[in-house]
Amino acid sequence: MKTYDYILIGSGPAAYKMSNLLANTKRDVLVIDGGEFGGTCPNYGCEPKIFLEGAARAVLQSQQLLGRGISQAATIDWSQLMQTKLDRFNPWPAQTREIIAKSHDVADGYAKFVDSQTIEVNGKQYTGDRIIIATGQHPNQLPVPGHEFTHTSTDVLSLTHLPQHVTFIGAGYVSMELATILGAAGADITIIDHSSRPLKAFPEDKANIVKQAMEDRGIEFMLNTTVKQIDRQDEGFIVETDHGEVPTDYVVNASGRRPNIDQLNLAAAKIETDRGGIVVDDHLQTTNPHVYAIGDVVSRPQPKLTPVAEFEGQYLFDYLEKGATSSVEYPVIATTAFTFPEIAEAGVRASDVVGKEGYTVKNLDLHYASLAAGQNDQSGKLTLVFHNEILVGANEVSDYAADDINNFLPVIGLKVTGKEYRRALIAIYPALADKVGGSL
Ligand SMILES: Cc1cc2nc3c(=O)[nH]c(=O)nc-3n(C[C@H](O)[C@H](O)[C@H](O)COP(=O)(O)OP(=O)(O)OC[C@H]3O[C@@H](n4cnc5c(N)ncnc54)[C@H](O)[C@@H]3O)c2cc1C
Numbered sequence: 001m002k003t004y005d006y007i008l009i010g011s012g013p014a015a016y017k018m019s020n021l022l023a024n025t026k027r028d029v030l031v032i033d034g035g036e037f038g039g040t041c042p043n044y045g046c047e048p049k050i051f052l053e054g055a056a057r058a059v060l061q062s063q064q065l066l067g068r069g070i071s072q073a074a075t076i077d078w079s080q081l082m083q084t085k086l087d088r089f090n091p092w093p094a095q096t097r098e099i100i101a102k103s104h105d106v107a108d109g110y111a112k113f114v115d116s117q118t119i120e121v122n123g124k125q126y127t128g129d130r131i132i133i134a135t136g137q138h139p140n141q142l143p144v145p146g147h148e149f150t151h152t153s154t155d156v157l158s159l160t161h162l163p164q165h166v167t168f169i170g171a172g173y174v175s176m177e178l179a180t181i182l183g184a185a186g187a188d189i190t191i192i193d194h195s196s197r198p199l200k201a202f203p204e205d206k207a208n209i210v211k212q213a214m215e216d217r218g219i220e221f222m223l224n225t226t227v228k229q230i231d232r233q234d235e236g237f238i239v240e241t242d243h244g245e246v247p248t249d250y251v252v253n254a255s256g257r258r259p260n261i262d263q264l265n266l267a268a269a270k271i272e273t274d275r276g277g278i279v280v281d282d283h284l285q286t287t288n289p290h291v292y293a294i295g296d297v298v299s300r301p302q303p304k305l306t307p308v309a310e311f312e313g314q315y316l317f318d319y320l321e322k323g324a325t326s327s328v329e330y331p332v333i334a335t336t337a338f339t340f341p342e343i344a345e346a347g348v349r350a351s352d353v354v355g356k357e358g359y360t361v362k363n364l365d366l367h368y369a370s371l372a373a374g375q376n377d378q379s380g381k382l383t384l385v386f387h388n389e390i391l392v393g394a395n396e397v398s399d400y401a402a403d404d405i406n407n408f409l410p411v412i413g414l415k416v417t418g419k420e421y422r423r424a425l426i427a428i429y430p431a432l433a434d435k436v437g438g439s440l
Pocket of ligand 1: 009010011012013014015016032033034035036037038039040041044045046047049109110111112134135136137153154174260263264294295296297304305306307309
């Protein structure tokens with residue numbers, strides 16, 4: 001049985017980051033993946049999604065400009081778009097595996113613990129001085145009859161034929177983004193959620209603007225609604241809810257994601273879990289001192305995102321290999337939904353500082369700017385939260401909210417005052433970031 005300095009279970013953004021960093025050391029490393037090498041983000045998450053969003057945005061922006069100098073809106077040829085997506089992304093897992101295999105041993109298969117330092121893959125056992133679990137998450141299974149007829153975000157991102165009507169169960173960011181893309185491609189959409197509003201991770205006033213824009217495009221929301229059952233018909237399906245039936249051609253279960261822990265036999269290694277995933281201390285160490293966990297599989301309050309997973313990979317490398325001793329401390333994390341318009345947020349939220357001393361809140365309408373007016377983006381609203389003149393939070397809805405909030409992020413993270421910002425730089429004008437200096 002071979003012993004490694006490190007065994008990485010998973011090869012998504014968290015483990016890939018560590019494997020890249022370990023490639024520059026003399027450490028003996030084994031990387032194991034039972035699915036697509038590279039994990040969720042490049043294969044069935046962020047990257048294919050933003051690729052498809054490019055064409056969706058072109059359609060939606062041209063629709064928005066109808067009668068304002070644009071006489072015909074763009075349309076999507078779904079099979080052509082999907083073919084370009086498949087051509088670009090299909091080779092990636094093999095390429096990622098090849099890159100990892102240049103520096104490390106690689107095993108294809110699902111790993112499980114045999115004891116505190118031993119892993120088994122396809123009947124073969126390996127021991128590791130340090131074992132890093134980075135197995136990510138998978139879509140939640142709906143606890144209703146007919147759940148076997150539902151599809152996941154992974155299926156949608158490789159959908160070769162565009163259904164006429166699509167029902168999304170769940171109104172979180174994954175559902176709202178995919179509904180935006182399929183809606184722009186010409187599908188009729190219904191979004192069902194048991195809560196009273198979509199995008200619960202974002203401020204309500206901004207989320208409602210996104211919802212209204214989607215409704216204006218014909219997307220139907222059934223909120224405060226619970227799915228009871230999904231029935232197969234001769235043609236299509238019926239989604240039965242406590243508020244009536246939805247006939248549909250394709251059902252997407254976007255009701256949430258769960259940590260990939262069931263196959264790992266964690267009990268054999270005395271590794272504790274809770275509902276959120278693997279329990280770690282503030283050095284990302286599990287309850288087994290030889291084992292650490294990073295990325296989406298970890299039980300923690302931070303959003304489950306690629307840059308957060310990579311940050312943890314970097315942190316753990318610095319801690320284990322570079323002598324860094326401090327606890328993991330997360331910087332300000334920006335989040336978004338690539339809907340149309342987009343919604344994005346970073347730092348402190350205005351509703352959390354109501355009545356608190358030292359805080360001020362600024363609300364700005366963005367649609368007056370010629371940049372927004374030229375694109376007929378009427379949605380733009382920006383909220384800035386200051387604490388003693390230092391920007392501590394920002395959230396926005398607009399066609400370019402994600403990039404806009406990224407422009408405010410260094411100001412929040414580096415705690416720059418308006419005076420310092422304006423003294424240090426003059427931004428390109430007119431462009432998205434030109435609003436930063438003037439609004440601080
Ligand atoms: C539709 C969608 C859109 C998203 N969009 C964004 C976005 O716009 N921006 C963003 O920042 N994030 C986005 N995310 C989230 C992002 O993809 C994840 O946060 C990120 O991939 C987490 O990385 P990870 O390394 O922790 O896990 P993953 O990328 O999930 O990788 C885990 C790997 O472990 C493997 N594995 C699992 N169990 C085992 C086992 N027992 N043995 C061996 N291998 C195993 C899996 O096959 C997988 O390859 C999106 C996710 C989805 C689903």
